[in-house]
Amino acid sequence: MPEGIAIALLTCDLRMHDSPVLHAAAAHPGTLPVFVLDEAIHGGGLAPPNRSAFLADCLDDLDASLRARGSRLVVLRGDTATETARLAHRTGAAKVHVAAAVSGFGQRREAALRDALGERLTVHEAVATTVAPGEVLPAGKDHYAVYGAYFRQWALVPRREPFPAPSRLNTPEQLGGLALDEVRRQLTAHGAAAPELAPGGETHGRRRLWSWTDTGLDGYAEGQDDLAGDRTSRLSPYLHFGCVSATELAQIATSAQSPGSEPFLRQLAWRDFHHQLLAARPDAGVNDYRSRGDHWRHDEAELEAWRQGRTGYPIVDAGMRQLLREGWMHNRARMFTASFLTKTLYQDWRAGAAHFNQHLLDADVANNQLNWQWVAGTGTDTRPNRVLNPLRQAQRFDADGSYVRRWVPELASVNGSAVHRPWQLPAAVRAKLDYPEPMVDLNDGLARFRLARGL
Structure with a gap:
């Protein structure tokens, strides 16, 4: 059996069940479950409010599960490698277990951990x-x-068999770390979360x-x-x-x-x-995976109308408002709202990815930016010039308009599929709706995109 104390450095594996890192650390006589609020992510209010609130839930829930097994979560703040090495030195930890990283930031963090810990570091499979x-x-x-x-x-x-949750952990007392109520206060001090945010945590x-x-x-x-x-x-x-x-x-x-x-x-x-x-290709988080020679437009007023769900196309606006209310958006809506920005408005996918990153609970570089690139035609899509017409998307996936009426309350009184084309309603009806006219003609947007791509 391994000797001494082991640190389970948790990053994107905030759970008890099927945790290779926690499973390996639990084989040692003493186990220190640790999470570091890295200043590069969480310092100075950098982390988006939705994910910060969700993370606070996750840490509370994980700590409760650990305490039920005779342990607790040690939360530190600072540079991950520096704080982990300092704790390892103070406790005499023989091993530090961590999951392999994927993003550019994660790979740099892993390299810093290797420099600080040397052979004491054990890197396990990527858990994401x-x-x-x-x-x-x-x-x-x-x-x-x-x-x-x-x-x-x-x-x-x-596929390997999932690891069971440890039944008992031996964690030394008086390890220090931040109190979880202080962690929550710090995480949620820089902006309010979405009003209909899902609760975080393994439970x-x-x-x-x-x-x-x-x-x-x-x-x-x-x-x-x-x-x-x-x-x-x-x-x-x-x-x-x-x-x-x-x-x-x-x-x-x-x-x-x-x-x-x-x-x-x-x-x-x-x-x-x-x-x-x-x-x-870590640079694909910020650079085109496959350049199409785009010279993107930038119109801040258009971009803000898209962000707020005021484009005049109800199906697009419904998706954007769901994002603002829930910190989440249906996958189909993610596709056509992104297509509208990049191909109908011909604005840079990075601007859209940044907005999604600010609000989505599930936003990470791999799935957020690379899905944006797929839709924009700069990624791996084998049909890079496809355009998702929002009216056709509405007809196929929200035929009776229920999704739109849920998220665009100004149009709740419009029955059936007519809700998708409010500009065609009688003038007297339109006058009573606090809803904008379409910001762009779809045919004009398509023609502009085709011209820009040389099609």
């Missing part, structure tokens, strides 16, 4: 994904650039996991794009913070042998696909 970046590779290349080819190999990778995540796989998975194949039906899992925030294990979720979906299993697994594979791409 089901299949680790680099585990499957095309011949002679460092990543897959085509999702279909990636998925075929992804589906063949044997809520697992409750959602089991509820949805029991009642929602069977209908996922036909319901995943149903905007008003809200039939997606809504597990993405819990996956982002590591409250739910992607490996365990994939195992549950596979074992269910449900009609929804394969389409749901394809969504998990999309997450992994973007993580392996980012791991190989």
Whole structure:
């Protein structure tokens, strides 16, 4: 048995179940579960309010679970490598266990930990994904650039069994660290969170996991794009913070042998696909993966109208307002709101990604920026010039207008599909609606985009 004390340095794995880091640290006589509020992310109000509030929930929930097992969470603040090395020196920790990183920031953090800790550092598999970046590779290349080819190999990778939650942990007393009420105060001091934000933490995540796989998975194949039906899992925030294990979720979906299993697994594979791409091309978080020679427009008034959900296209505005109210948006809505910004308004995908990053609970560099690039045509989409017409999207995925009426209350009195084209209502009716006219003609926007791309 390993000797001495081990630090379980938790990053995007804020859970007890299926935690390779906690499982390895628990094999030592003493275990110190640690989370560091890194100044590079959380300093000076840098972290968006929604994710900060959700993180505070996650830390509270994890601490409660640890205390039920004779342990507790030690929360430190500062540079992760510096604070972890300082704690290891003070406690005489023989090992520090941490999960492998994917993003550029995570890779730099891991390098700093190696410099500070040397052989005491043990890096485990990346916990944000089901299949680790680099585990499957095309011949002679460092990543897959085509999702279909990636998925075929992804589906063949044997999956390990999830680790059980430790039943008991031996954590020394008087370790210091921040009190969790002070952690919450610091995290939530720089802005109010969305009014309908989901609660954070493994307890809520697992409750959602089991509820949805029991009642929602069977209908996922036909319901995943149903905007008003809200039939997606809504597990993405819990996956982002590591409250739910992607490996365990994939195992549950596979074992269910449900009609929804394969389409749901394809969504998990999309997450992994973007993580392996980012791991190989960290600069894709800020630069075009495949440049199309775009000279993007910048119109701040248009951009702000898009941010606030005042474009005059109800289906677009509904998605943008759902984001502001919940810190989450239906995946189908993410696609057509992004297409509207980048291809109808021809504005830079980075401006849209920044707004999503400010509000989305599940925003990370891999899935936020690279999905934006996919829609903008600068990423891996094999049809980079496709445009999602918002009126056609509305007709297909919100035919009776229920989604729009839920999120655009100014139009709640407009019945049926007419809600998608309020500019066609009688003038007397339009005069009573506090709703803008369309900010751009769709045909004009399409023509501008085609001209810009030389089509």
